[in-house]
Amino acid sequence: MKPAGWSFKNLVFHRPKERTGPGPDPSEVGTSARALQAGFSMLRLGPILLLSILFIVASCLSPYFMTVRNLQNLGIQSASTAVLGLGQLLVVVTRGIDLSVGSVVGLCTVAGALEFLAGYPAPVVITTMLVVGAGVGFLNGFVLTVTRIPHPFIVTLGSMNIIAGLALVLSGGVAVVGMPSLISAIGTSYVLHIPAAVLLMLGWALFTALLVNKLKWGRWIYAVGGNPEAAARAGMPVHQVIVSSYVFSGFSASVAALIIAGRTDAGDPVAGSLLELDAIAAVIIGGASFFGGRGTVLGAVSGAFVIGVIRNCLNLMNVSPYLQLIAIGLIIVGAVMLDVLRIRLEYKIRSAQAEGAS
Numbered sequence: 001m002k003p004a005g006w007s008f009k010n011l012v013f014h015r016p017k018e019r020t021g022p023g024p025d026p027s028e029v030g031t032s033a034r035a036l037q038a039g040f041s042m043l044r045l046g047p048i049l050l051l052s053i054l055f056i057v058a059s060c061l062s063p064y065f066m067t068v069r070n071l072q073n074l075g076i077q078s079a080s081t082a083v084l085g086l087g088q089l090l091v092v093v094t095r096g097i098d099l100s101v102g103s104v105v106g107l108c109t110v111a112g113a114l115e116f117l118a119g120y121p122a123p124v125v126i127t128t129m130l131v132v133g134a135g136v137g138f139l140n141g142f143v144l145t146v147t148r149i150p151h152p153f154i155v156t157l158g159s160m161n162i163i164a165g166l167a168l169v170l171s172g173g174v175a176v177v178g179m180p181s182l183i184s185a186i187g188t189s190y191v192l193h194i195p196a197a198v199l200l201m202l203g204w205a206l207f208t209a210l211l212v213n214k215l216k217w218g219r220w221i222y223a224v225g226g227n228p229e230a231a232a233r234a235g236m237p238v239h240q241v242i243v244s245s246y247v248f249s250g251f252s253a254s255v256a257a258l259i260i261a262g263r264t265d266a267g268d269p270v271a272g273s274l275l276e277l278d279a280i281a282a283v284i285i286g287g288a289s290f291f292g293g294r295g296t297v298l299g300a301v302s303g304a305f306v307i308g309v310i311r312n313c314l315n316l317m318n319v320s321p322y323l324q325l326i327a328i329g330l331i332i333v334g335a336v337m338l339d340v341l342r343i344r345l346e347y348k349i350r351s352a353q354a355e356g357a358s
Contacts, residue, residue, distance in 0.1 A: 046338060047286045047302035054306060058313040065316060072195055076187070076263065078308030079201040080105075080256040084275055085282035085300040086208045087137075087252025090245040091152070092283050093225040095292030096144075098246060099156040101253040101279055103163035104136050105272025108257035110167045112183065113176035113267025122180035129261075130254045136163060137250020141243030160276070167269035176267040187262020197259045201301075204255055209297040211248075221245060226293030278307055281328060285335040289342075306331070 058065045084101050091098045108129040115125045136159065144155045189196045212218030220241045223231045232238045253272070260271050286303030288295030307328060314324050 047299045047306065050285070051302050051306050051309065054309045054313070058309055058316075061313060062316040065313060068193065070312070070316070072190070072193070074305075074308055074312045075198040076195045076259075077312065078305050079195070079197040080259045081275065081278045081282055081307060082201045082301045082304035083204050083252050083256040083259065084279035085286070085304045086205060086297065087249035088276075088279040088283050089208075089286075089288055089295050089297065089300045090212070090221055091249045092280075092288045092290065093221055093292060093295045094242050094245045095225050095228070095290070096152040096242065096245065097156060097280065097290075098137075098140065098249045099153065099276050100136060100140060100160040100163055101249060101256075102272035102274060102276035103160045103167065104133050104250055104253035105257045105260060105275055106269045107136070107163050107167040107170075108132050108254045109261040109264075109271050110171045110176060110267040110269050112257070112261055113178055114170065116178050116180055117176065122182040125180050126183065126258065129257055130251060133254025133257065134247050134251040137247040137253075138243065140250065141246030144246070145239040145242055164269070171267060171269045173269065175264075175269075177265065179261050179265050179267070183258055183262045184265050185262065186258050187260070187264070197262070200255070200259065204252070205297055205301050212297065217241070217244070222293055224292075278304075278328075281332045281335070282307055284332060287342075290336075303335075 064070055084105075087101065088098055111132050112125045112129045115128055116122075120128075140152070140156055140159055143149070143159075144152050147155075149155050186196050186200060191199060212221060220231070220236050223234070223236060224238050224241045228238055231241075256275070257272070261267060264271065282303035283295060283300050284290070284303070285306050286295070286299030286301070288299065310327055310331070311324055314327065
């Protein structure tokens with residue numbers, strides 16, 4: 001039986017629905033949705049816009065900021081933070097956090113320096129540092145998924161202290177001087193005036209982007225972070241994905257350790273002190289969400305350079321390092337507030353689109 005008002009003409013020619021009540025005008029709803037979408041797009045470009053504005057402001061505040069030497073120093077200083085941020089990105093996307101990466105940096109540098117003093121060649125030293133970082137990441141992920149501890153904050157806070165203590169015990173509480181020339185080259189050499197540390201960071205960023213954008217594993221990470229229960233029902237290996245994200249975070253910490261050890265030519269047990277906070281800040285400033293399922297490689301790298309530019313500019317202006325901590329803290333709070341605003345805008349956009357479709 002045909003429904004009332006049905007005709008072949010109505011099926012072929014989709015006439016606009018007549019308004020039968022006091023509901024919103026579709027044109028008004030569409031305008032509102034477009035305005036909300038434009039605001040949301042601006043928020044997504046926030047890290048790039050913020051970095052661009054900071055470059056302009058820093059250039060105006062200090063005549064030394066845009067010099068080649070200072071930009072090289074900025075790149076070297078930000079490279080290790082960016083690499084750590086790339087590892088932290090995947091953990092945050094899965095609704096996690098890794099507080100141990102700063103301690104992992106210290107342990108990796110100490111392990112590398114001790115092996116070098118024992119007479120091992122550079123390839124063995126580098127391999128050991130990378131394995132140590134990945135191994136700690138695996139243990140973090142394994143303990144988190146097997147014990148079902150409610151939040152990764154607890155697991156990684158514990159491992160942060162354990163690893164920091166182990167690095168101090170192995171080194172005797174002092175820096176172990178000496179690194180292979182290959183590692184020193186990573187932290188101090190240049191290729192066409194570009195620091196090798198920056199090239200390593202860019203290569204790691206490209207590798208990370210390929211992993212999350214071209215592999216099924218990358219799609220799983222975002223799916224698990226967006227809705228773990230739905231991902232499990234869809235047959236995704238949720239536990240394996242979470243463990244792999246922590247392995248990647250630990251491995252990224254060991255890559256950052258290569259850069260830092262190359263700069264200092266030593267294994268310092270406190271070399272990564274507070275770097276975990278910089279890594280988390282870079283990811284959040286870059287647009288990732290603690291609610292999971294959101295974050296980009298470009299955003300994480302941009303966030304790391306935002307922190308680097310602020311610190312570099314404040315150093316050039318002889319601002320106290322204590323005030324620099326306050327500035328970074330305010331930026332982190334602002335980034336979290338933007339994340340909440342972004343979620344609200346998404347909800348309003350979906351609501352406006354649903355009203356327009358009804």
